[in-house]
Amino acid sequence: MAGRSRFLRHYAPGLALAVWVPTVALGAWAWWSAPQRGREPDDTRRAVRVTAEERAVVLxxxxxxxxxxxxxxxxxxSGxxxxxxxxxxxxxxxPGPAARLGSLKHKLPPEWREVGKQVDASFAAMSExxxxxxxxxxxxELANNxxxxxxxxxxxRLTLEDAR
Ligand code: HEC
Incomplete structure (x- = not known):
């Protein structure tokens, strides 16, 4: 018992530092890098880079x-x-975003265009x-839409081209 407490007295400050330094470093990194990438750390959505004008049209x-x-x-x-x-x-x-602004045609990925078509198709089916x-x-069709x-x-998600 005495041996162990001598051990702790001797090594505890070093151990505390060994835990504290990486924790603070990791925290600082997370704090710095999240705003750098313009998103929360647990945000796994793919960023589509657009100009301010393109973002305004999409929104x-x-x-x-x-x-x-x-x-x-x-x-x-109301029935x-x-x-x-x-x-x-x-x-x-x-008209969708790409039909309104030509430059978006090359920027919106195929999966985006695909889901966009589903929205239009379900509005058409709803009308029918x-x-x-x-x-x-x-x-x-409201649920499909x-x-x-x-x-x-x-x-x-959207991110501005001039942001990092
Ligand atoms: C093909 C992709 C896509 C589809 C389909 C889509 N959205 Fe969006 N929507 C987005 C993106 C990307 C954003 C911006 C999110 C971000 O940057 O955090 C957005 C943002 C929005 C916003 C916020 C607008 C603003 O001014 O901030 C609303 C409201 C919205 N969508 C409604 C809808 C509704 C309702 C539908 C279905 C009828 C829909 N969206 C379908 C991609 C889509």
Missing amino acids: EVMRANLVAIQAVLDAQA DLPAVAVAARAAADT QARLGNSAGVTR TAACVSCHAMF
Whole structure:
């Protein structure tokens, strides 16, 4: 027992330092590197590098997406299928980011374009279901549609080209 406490008295400061130094270094690195990369350390989404103008266009389309979904849900909640058909058709025909700004065509990765097409396709299918008077079909397409929003949001984030 006495032997062990002499051992601790002798080595404890060194041991504490050996733990403390890497902990602080790692903490400092995490603190420094997270803002450098413009994201939280546990953010695994792929960064799509865009200019400020391109980001503004993408986010504008996104906000329009949310407005469109809300318009459809509102009409669906009132049982107004003709209004659902009109709102969903308008959403399907709204041009996406790459159609609005040519430079985005080369920047948005194929997976992005793929999920974007799913959003348009489900808005079109939703409109068709409403036109057929199939309320349950509209609800199904609303779920398909928002699943596409969710899957892209889980995959990608935007980052400014001039940020590191
Ligand atoms: C193909 C990819 C993709 C699809 C599909 C998509 N989004 Fe987005 N959305 C994004 C990205 C990327 C951002 C920016 C996230 C970031 O940088 O942190 C975003 C941001 C947003 C924002 C925030 C806008 C702002 O001004 O900050 C809203 C709202 C939004 N999306 C709604 C939707 C809705 C609703 C749908 C489905 C109807 C949808 N999005 C489908 C990729 C997508």
